[in-house]
Amino acid sequence: MPELNPRVAVYTGTFDPVHLGHLDIIERGSRLYDRLIVGVGINPDKATLFSIDERVDLLEEVARPFGNVEVRKFEGLAVQFVRGAGAGVMLRGLRTLSDMEYEFTMSLMNLNLDPGIETVFLMAKEEYSHVSSSLLRQIAALGGDLSKFLPDPVKGPLVERARRPT
Numbered sequence: 001m002p003e004l005n006p007r008v009a010v011y012t013g014t015f016d017p018v019h020l021g022h023l024d025i026i027e028r029g030s031r032l033y034d035r036l037i038v039g040v041g042i043n044p045d046k047a048t049l050f051s052i053d054e055r056v057d058l059l060e061e062v063a064r065p066f067g068n069v070e071v072r073k074f075e076g077l078a079v080q081f082v083r084g085a086g087a088g089v090m091l092r093g094l095r096t097l098s099d100m101e102y103e104f105t106m107s108l109m110n111l112n113l114d115p116g117i118e119t120v121f122l123m124a125k126e127e128y129s130h131v132s133s134s135l136l137r138q139i140a141a142l143g144g145d146l147s148k149f150l151p152d153p154v155k156g157p158l159v160e161r162a163r164r165p166t
């Protein structure tokens, strides 16, 4: 099997849409690794508020200040995407105890699927530890103020999209 670079990390998620909790992990990951690839998952079975291209565009815009961060879309198993990118690390954010249980199971499964890839966890910043895209989508639909949790380029699109009947 080809060598994986332990100085390159991949951070995967749905990012529907990207919020400041995600961006904090991206910023810290970009400082920890030589290169960080943000993998935006395409899941044909899961309905998302933003299309894959919209999620990628928003991420590219907010990650632009970090010169070593690249955004890519991917379909299928995350470990296959990570290996295809030549990265040795899968970066994850941990918010709550309930995240811990899910992430622990996933990291064990991923280690079984590809023992060459290590999962590294970063604890969420306190102020974002309760923030999730799904909660933000719900609050946006009800007209709540989300400015504390969203990067500027995401604010308008989320308010506009969440209010539109699907």
Ligand code: ADP
Residues within 6 Å of the ligand: 012, 013, 014, 015, 016, 020, 021, 022, 025, 091, 092, 093, 094, 095, 099, 123, 124, 125, 128, 129, 130, 131, 132, 133, 134
């Ligand atoms: P969400 O749960 O917000 O829909 P994703 O499925 O896109 O997020 O999650 C991608 C990654 O980002 C996961 O590792 C998840 O644990 C992490 N993450 C999500 N929200 C936060 C947050 N508020 N702070 C830190 N990490 C987070």
